[in-house]
Amino acid sequence: METTEKNPHNYRTVGYCMILVSASLVVIALLYLAIGDDVLYSDRVSKEKQFEYKQFLEEMKQKQEQASQINNPEIKNSDSMPVNKP
Structure with missing residues (x-):
């Protein structure tokens, strides 16, 4: 049985979006650390x-x-x- 992917480019797009979301979360965390309490x-x-x-x-x-x-x-x-x- 062969697995055929209909559109492998969607996985790449989802991967880029995940990287973008994680980078934005890192920026938010750095701002929190800089501002503190x-x-x-x-x-x-x-x-x-x-x-x-x-x-x-x-x-x-x-x-x-x-x-x-x-x-x-x-x-x-x-x-x-x-x-x-x-």
């Missing part, structure tokens, strides 16, 4: 990034205020400049 890892990272962004905005606001003061100096005391009336 910190289940709120993404929350902590997003809060850190938000804090950095707010600091960046404050620094840029201060730089813009300094630049506007240099470019547009205000005269606080108008009596310091005498005006000659004709």
Whole structure:
């Protein structure tokens, strides 16, 4: 009795899929080992990034205020400049 396989390429495809699934499971396991018990890892990272962004905005606001003061100096005391009336 001979065994005839109808389509041997299906076995190859199934094998590749099994390799792909096992590789994805390995990636998940490595992520778990890297993160560990910190289940709120993404929350902590997003809060850190938000804090950095707010600091960046404050620094840029201060730089813009300094630049506007240099470019547009205000005269606080108008009596310091005498005006000659004709």
